[in-house]
Amino acid sequence: MYNHKMKKCDIIIIGGGAAGMMAGISASRKGGSVLIVEKNLKLGRKVLVTGNGRCNVTNRYADKSHYYGASPDFVEKVLSYFDQRQVMKFFENLGVLLKEEDNGRIFPRTNQAKTIVNALTEELEAKKVRIILGNPVRHLIKEKNLFQVKLQNSEEFIAAKIILTTGGKASEQCGTTGDGYAWAANFGHRITALYPALVPLETDERWPKAVQGLKLEAKISVTIGERVLAEKSGDVLFTHYGLSGLAVLALAGKAAPFLTEHKVKVHLDLFPEETHKNLDRKIAKIFDLNGKKSVKNSLAGAAPSNFIPIFLSNLRINPDKKAAEISKKERLKISAGFKNIVLAVSRARPFKEAQVTAGGVDANEIDPATMESKIVPGLYLAGEILDVDADSGGYNLQWAWSSGYLAGVSASK
Ligand SMILES: Cc1cc2nc3c(=O)[nH]c(=O)nc-3n(C[C@H](O)[C@H](O)[C@H](O)COP(=O)(O)OP(=O)(O)OC[C@H]3O[C@@H](n4cnc5c(N)ncnc54)[C@H](O)[C@@H]3O)c2cc1C
Missing domain, CATH: 3.50.50.60 (FAD/NAD(P)-binding domain)
Structure with a gap:
């Protein structure tokens, strides 16, 4: 009234x-x-x-x-x-x-x-x-x-x-x-x-915390099983809870609707410009020329040095092993790993962190x-x-x- x-x-x-x-x-x-x-x-x-x-x-x-x-x-x-x-x-x-x-x-x-x-x-x-x-x-x-x-x-x-x-x-x-x-x-x-959209993502994996603050350029894909929900190239920032960075924020909105019902995964390709075969050839050459160095030191020119030991440990390869002792199987694992680092999304960060x-x-x-x-x-x-x-x-x-x-x-x- x-x-x-x-x-x-x-x-x-x-x-x-x-x-x-x-x-x-x-x-x-x-x-x-x-x-x-x-x-x-x-x-x-x-x-x-x-x-x-x-x-x-x-x-x-x-x-x-x-x-x-x-x-x-x-x-x-x-x-x-x-x-x-x-x-x-x-x-x-x-x-x-x-x-x-x-x-x-x-x-x-x-x-x-x-x-x-x-x-x-x-x-x-x-x-x-x-x-x-x-x-x-x-x-x-x-x-x-x-x-x-x-x-x-x-x-x-x-x-x-x-x-x-x-x-x-x-x-x-x-x-x-x-x-x-x-x-x-x-x-x-x-x-x-x-x-929430334009929001960071939390991951099941805890290792991003060990390299928090590190920013990498990557091609990022967000998937459910075989299905690719979205892809984007750009910055990935590792944080204490998982992943942030402009490209991750951009993809998060596409992942968010599926998070309660499905296991959404984020794939990082650190070498999108290389085929797996080419990258493996380059890594083989690095190992040939730097056989006496530890594998982690020999790869320090391929990715940031604080990232390499964690990356190798995730692949169950001892970072201190000599490059010359790396088997072909292990080397293929490394080159494939650089092109497909997989993290499982546990949830999006809350609305208060979304744009x-x-x-x-x-x-x-x-x-x-x-x-x-x-x-x-x-x-x-x-x-x-x-x-x-x-x-x-x-x-x-x-x-x-x-x-x-x-x-x-x-x-x-
Ligand atoms: C950190 C951050 C950075 C961003 N950067 C960019 C950028 O650079 N470029 C870009 O394009 N977009 C950016 N955005 C998104 C952009 O700010 C929003 O999309 C845009 O402001 C939406 O405009 P709006 O008027 O709909 O809502 P808002 O600008 O959010 O305004 C809504 C208003 O309604 C008021 N309100 C709510 N409830 C009531 C009520 N009951 N009574 C009275 N008032 C009420 C609120 O206080 C608020 O002031 C960013 C967002 C965030 C959070």
Whole structure:
């Protein structure tokens, strides 16, 4: 029931992160009253930690091929309303100079994420968007044609339009505790299974702890039995619990859905450019020329010296054995081992260590031309709350900017 204490707005945006701030700016263009309610004491807290504090704001090559969850057509349509070129122009028009780094990754020239958050905050203030900070939304319901929003301090608001941008569950220390999923579910939306993505992996094997901090270049494959789930070349970082590094994070989201039911394995090929035969020939030559050295010392030019003894021990070869005493069978084991170091994944690290959430509100229930719910008129959703996640490299923020912008424009019509 409505009461006289409830304050009225045209549009209420719940969650002042990347998508919510962008939605606030685009929603205010028609001059209606727009309110952003943010749980934290400042806007864009997660944006501030993106890109190691530098904010990889978008990617020159953002297209549907980098996105997962929702159908590629859905993602493509939403991106097309406010693509990476428009995002770059948008920030440049706010006075933010940008620069491009490897693989099309775009950063502010200041190398500071706060440049992005400050620019958005100032634009929201210039557009007279009302902002309430440090006061989370606790209840969201719809009665007749109006939404009722109740904050933690019991303040209540009503609005004909809501934009839900509460983000996912990843890195909940940034305020993203998944509150929006429950409201969306209460409104009848399906929430697909949620998994941490862009997240490190724990392994059954304990040996990575002995080389923690070591980074190797490898081709990584993630498998279940004979089935290859995904592959990627890049950095592997050994940690006290297992594996991290950019390439591992990138593959983790593909492994996570299978971890409870299947044994997922990670295979590291340290010499993807060599066939097994060629590599074995090279190792045979090393052993021939360095027969008096220990096998671990003779291989010190092939892989980092702190890795070799552990690698050999895992193959049950004594690292101190003379290279000349290594049998052909043992040598073949070594060359095959370099091309296929196998680790069994015990689990993904928890959501609080993940950069994004895979899964979310089923995108089939959202109109990609407006971001409006097909189930609840007047309810718009944008950003990570939806069943969309992406590769690392600026693609996740691009999703938040595109979908937030579109939701704001549509809600203000
Ligand atoms: C460590 C890290 C690094 C990252 N680096 C990058 C990168 O460089 N490039 C990239 O593209 N992506 C990066 N990402 C991912 C990117 O930050 C997110 O995908 C993006 O911020 C999602 O935008 P969003 O608006 O949907 O959610 P968020 O930005 O998470 O915003 C959601 C907001 O809603 C608020 N909220 C939640 N519940 C309530 C409530 N009940 N009431 C009021 N407010 C509420 C939260 O406090 C939060 O501020 C990174 C993520 C992490 C964790």
